[in-house]
Amino acid sequence: MRTDATEGAGDTMITPSEPGDGRPDPSLSALMSERRQLVNLAYRLLGSLAEAEDAVQETYARWYTLSSQQRQAIESPGAWLTKVAGRICLNLLSSARARRENYVGDWIPEPLPEPAEWSGGRAGGATIDPADRVTLDESINMAFLVVLESMTPAERVAFILHDVFRYPFAEVADIVGRTPAACRQLASSARRRIRTSRTPAPPTARQAAIVRNFKQAWEAKDIHALIGLLDPNVTATGDSGGLATTVRRPVEGAEQIARGLVDLVGRLADLTILERTVNGQPGLVAQQDGVTVTVYAFDIAGDRITRIWAVRNPEKLRPWTAGHSTRHHVEDRPPARSDVRQL
Template identity: 80%
Template sequence: MITPSEPADGRPDPRLSAITGERRQLINLAYRLLGSLSEAEDAVQETYARWLALAPQQQRAIERPGAWLTRVTGRICLDVLNSARARRETYVGDWIPEPLPAPAEWSGDRAGGITVDPADRVTLDESIGMAFLVVLESMTPAERVAFVLHDVFRYPFAEVAEIVGRTPAACRQLASSARRRVRHPRPPSRPTARQAAVVRDFKEAWEAKDIDALVALLDPEVRATGDGGGLATTVRRRFEGAVQLAHGLVALTGRTAGLTLLERTVNGQPGLVAQQDGAVVTVYAFGVEDDRITHIWAVRNPEKLRPWTAGRPAGRSADGAGAQRSP
């Protein structure tokens, strides 16, 4: 991780401390803009590299370093989003944002065995629920940046304009257009005990292979989306409606040996993790409305499961397990 070094005399530099103290905020912003923790980390790394590339007098001339870092990170993310649209057209299967565990569930850094820097952990609030992130994916890059910066992080449009490269009035229109894509004007509320109970009941019905109980918990028009990224198998056939999905879930578990379902927090919402022989192979996020599951997102791409598996010996076999068929 690139971080500014301290002065040669060893005394802490308050200005440098302020710069490094922005890292968590930048990671949080970049993840919401990109839907990928690895890409967010790369964007923030590039931001700090650009800061370090400035001459000392240039750094001192910046009155608000935090605002400068935010502006640079936002611009980098906008560039990534523009290029990502083309990349995702060639992505194998459906693309789902990278799921994140609760802070207590982080298992290690990318190299394995080392505790993740708290500055790299994303704050799990309402603005990173999987349903909300999926809606963000439907926006144009400029809409997404304007919407997230203004509606989620509360940056004024004058500052958003500096990042997007358009006028404040144009950014206001971008955010307004983005809001029309969002079913609710604000991100979903914090999960309730009832939401957790619905997911728990779903887990128990699935484990019991109880078709009727599953159908009762699923919305009649429930949808399921799987993301294997070409690195892990997903069911090619799309299930339509509660009855088909319930039968499909039961059939899948019947063909999968050694599968264990665990209740976990996924992007701040009640979710499930599937382990096969102790290795995390799938992370499930749920959309729940009126005590029924309306959408299930199943992430199986091992590259998106690293926060759940890194540092655990069993997790390192996820790539191999990913080649097996499981829910």
């Protein structure tokens, strides 16, 4: 099975250490070299870095529950780990639908900074293993991940494994538990969803210019300039998980969103807006007292912003926060409100 399907995802390095029966026994370093590949796969499947890390941890736990003889009998440990991780993610996706029905407000995939930001001291000064980073490419941008959320678990797994990681359908079938022909149909259905829901994005430099103009108009409280940068049918969605103030339902319309943003920056004098890369694309980060409180991702068509995603759930902002443990301080956050001013 392929383990180098995505650039930077980690190469297979199985180092033999001849045990008594002469069979190669993969070393710990060889097994851990698969970690980046597994995290890359799990994040794309689950849309949550925290859940991806848990899935990968569970994958390794299952490996070490095998006896020494069972491990030595596995021809490709990398293929075995990928198969188990895929099945764990498939099960998590099936249960996630039920969990997200009880989620407070809308659920947005967890946003990720670019690797330099991740390891540049903005994650509480902690040293983060490069193997834990997710490779940023087109399959990681927010618009793409949001479309994946509309797929069935089997569609999502078949599509990501085949179209993104280039696994043959015979191997996808072994993970999904269906025939290769059925997996081919699942991937085809997922592909149609992608095509019908997405519009061609402008070049990255153009996107960055539009986001920069949006930031400047927002800081200047220029409602007319903001409206000019927003598509008339633009939609803004907030995600707090009930742990921060945000809109409880998507807000539609350029004027309503522009006025809400201007009201927000007018009431919060200590709000700092920074240009940052969000899931590989130009985005914005809002900070208060030097701490990231909101990450904004955008979908852009032509010269207009068509979608805005505002992630405020502190549990989804771990890689963005500096010197604060969001897992230990979420109880200090006020409850979510239905208020456009908290976008």
